[in-house]
Amino acid sequence: MRIIGDYKPNHKPYTISSMKAYFTGFLDLMPDSIGYHIPGNMNGLWFPPVRALKNVYILNGNEIVKPKRVILYSSGIEFHNDDLLLKFWFDKNSIFRIKINSMKNYNIELIMELMPLNTWFSINDTRILEKKHLITISSQMFTDTRIKIRTGNPFILKDGILKIDVKKSSEVEIYNYFNINNKIPVNNYSDINRFSVLKSEGNMPRNFTMAKENLIRLSMIIPGIGYGLTAGQPDFPWYFGIDSMLSINGMLYSGFFNLARGSLNILARFSRSGKIPHEILQSGKIYNDGDLEETALYPYAVFRYIKFSWNLKENLHLIKTAGESFNYIMEHGYSGRGIMEDPGAGSGIDIDTITFTIMSLKELMDFKNCDSEEILNMIDVLNPGEKIDGLKKIINNFWLNEKKTFANRIIDNTPYDHGFWTSILPFYSNLATNNQYRMFADYNGGLSSMKSDSGIMIDRSGNTMPLNTGMFLIAAAAYEDSENALYCLEKLNNSFERFSPGSCPEISNNSHGCFLQAWSGSLYIESIASGIFGIKIENGKPVSSPLKNHGLGHARLEKLRFGSVLYNFNLY
Template sequence: MNFLFYESGRRTYYTGRANGKNENIGWHVKGKMGGLWIDNTRLISSITLLKGSEVLVSDKFVNNIYHKSLIFGETQLEFAAHPNEPAFSVQLSNYQPEHVLKICVDPSATWLKHESFNPVLKIKRKRTDAVVTISLNAKRKFVLHTNTSLIGIRDREIIITPSSNPLTCVICDHGIGFSFDEIVNAKNSFYSRYLPQYRKDITFWVQLNALDLYFARESGEGYAAGLPEFPWWFGIDSVYTGLGLLHTPQIELVKASIENLAKHGNGVAPHEVTLTGHVYAKARTNEIPAFAYLVTRYVSLTDELYLMELVDRAFEKLFNILNDDGYPVGEGVVEVPGTSNFAMLDTASWFYALMLELNDTGLINHLRYSAQAKVLLEKLQGNFPNIWNNGELFYDAVSGEKRLFEGHFIQIYPLTFGLVPKELGKKVIKRMKKEGFFTEKGMIHSLPLNIFEAGEYGPTDKNSIVWSLPTILALKAAKNYEDVELEIKMVEALNSALKRGMPGSIPEILPEGGCIVQAWNAFLADVLR
């Protein structure tokens, strides 16, 4: 049984394959991603169980919520990440004769971070335990504690022969050690603050997955997009994640994520920020109203009015890029060639939804641009269906009299936000069903009108890709427009994906593909509330 899995805390995580072959597991960008990371350094490339010289492959995987287990018959290899400290533990129980644990040290820095490492490993043995000091350079040092003295080093491989049942190893960046049970108990205690009582439903798992991706570094803290890619903070991903968690105990983490993005983006959410604080890409146009919408929803629940400054900051940027119809011009969630001077449907929907939310909550009166916003809202209320609806579906992009239909999943946004009357919404869903937008796997990314370059996915027929996000957006639209058939279909697709790949985690691409865990799936917690 070979698959990808992860175990994470705020400052450390392990991600890789069950057979320990953890390289080349990324697809968006290249680099050494698999293995054990502590803060922004990959220390260990793989942790594997051997019988003699043979690498064993587990026959079962168990997601224990607070730790993960690989099962080899009666033998268990368990992984646990401390929720707050840079400490990670591995435990081997019920081991068999000739079983040894192999830990491969292969340090590397996170993406776009240049740091040279020359690892030096030293063992200090005692009668019943041992400590391995791993020095990477003058600044970086880690220690590995294990409850056996039967340990050796071959090149950069640490070979551990168990002598106590269970065998435990704790890896951290300081001399303070934790037992495996202490780490699991700490995680249980910490997670209980933010999670509902365990129940076997999808809303529990998406909240757990988001909490697993809440990473803290010197540069800030917030919800990383997913694993096993290099984790980074994405603007639009964080918006969906935050919206899903506003009515959960994680709302305080949503606030921290908002403040983190605003810090790095000078008041707006950047598109991509590495966990070292490097802004790789500034905000796309769609992320400006989307982030302001999240902030508005948060303030409406908490009355923390000082955060409305972020909405004002969004309007400062948006007012400079509105077309004559009142919609922001620029890039949306889908990269459509030749549309840089167009308003995109998803951006228009976010913007209109933001204006309605500000008006409905009364927060529009707390804006510096209150008067201008009210005039603009009246304009949007009068023209949205006329500009964007082509009779049965929506245009993907509009620039004056030029209106494009590319068949992207952004068709669903006006329905997800409930921006059009019931009769029109039902009509659009009916036509979308006829065109083939909704499959057993979920909602397709785009109709197969063209072949497009899908990044590291290669030239791909659009109809072959089903992301989890469009599927969740379609589920929300089905609920808004009372389409029970579509609602059931999308729920079944998501529940099916939950049981594929790594159990207990909905992947990025349905039914199993892309990132094995994706924070934006937390949006489901609000959709199904």
């Protein structure tokens, strides 16, 4: 198993996972509740879309045994006490194993709170069936999930509390009986050091490695849906359109081509006439069929994946879906809901929708000399160069010269600045002029009201996200602003493990978000590769133009995967 670290047993949450299951608990083994989608019930052992149990702990008489030391792994955890060792882990077949070893004959019991539960937005109709040495948990709604709990030790099951007599040792295995070993290409924990290895002084190499680990930890195969990147723990353990697409560069710079393809494939499967869904639950239900920014960004993600993987012929279905997404945007127009979920959403044209459409069209243009009839026909029909020119004029209409920033939304031809982070997107995508960036980054420019002690603020609430901070690091590096790029790097490093060990959080300065978030890890990876090392694709291969005056000393990024070739880059 891959080790994350050695930690004090405080009451911080953690998640361990395999490809088909995950467990969310607390480092001190104290039973508790977490999550708001199913209030207080997002933790526990899940074989998506069904939960088997909520909490696991040890009782010595009437007292809960607290560990003195915790060692956390990507797919397991060890709780150490003086003469006692408790281990949870997932094996390669996604079987959840529990093992207790005791040096003495303690009068202890292993306690499991069997609280079977169907995933959020589903009717909960589950059953617990007890037989000798075996307990079966079934769901009447999700009949392809049947969870078995097996132990050789004596046990008592009463009112959903399973008590297992331990004595000196005990072993339990929990698995989904119908969990067939799918032979689909995936990325797993062994791929973390196979591609994109960062070597430097300080905490960057570990944070970079753990950001990649976070992507694997959040990847999941869910029956009837597919394999892809889930958004975050504890409240978003399912698939999101915008989260997957804003994570695409992080996946690609990590060399996780299978994960990128699987994530795009899920969105293609659940798309409707090119409209990309926002939220696909573990049940397979589409909770939100998508906002404009997701559909606008999907072609960008597809063509970035094909550019990195060189895998064009096997992905015609993704290319065709990208074409449908272009058609949807062009036919629908640009007015409608964007990425911000504020009360005024949908009342005008959002800057993210326009920016993402340009990004997609520019990626399409990079394939103008390819031999794909599907892509060449798309270029002929769309005429992307002409459309980009027209959309750049709209971007300029968002610019507020007196405020030295980009507006977030245009309503009835009037630009409005709501203080949203989306003002940085024209800089992230390198669509703004050098003069606009200079004005924005000036002491009284738009950036001055967005910077904080923890990074770039989401809005005027004061919360900051690694997503926004990472995007602005990339923007600052592109406009040769080393000072602000390094400011962002410092804030990204400070946010790491803020609320959970080995985890990039959703929000840097507020524990109310996910303690483990996919796009946060992805933007850290992209920030290092694209921002600090300045890696971009030119003439069919990656080249590097590193950040100047970085003060980071010598660093090296080895084994960056591009097609079948591995590249090395240096930072001096």
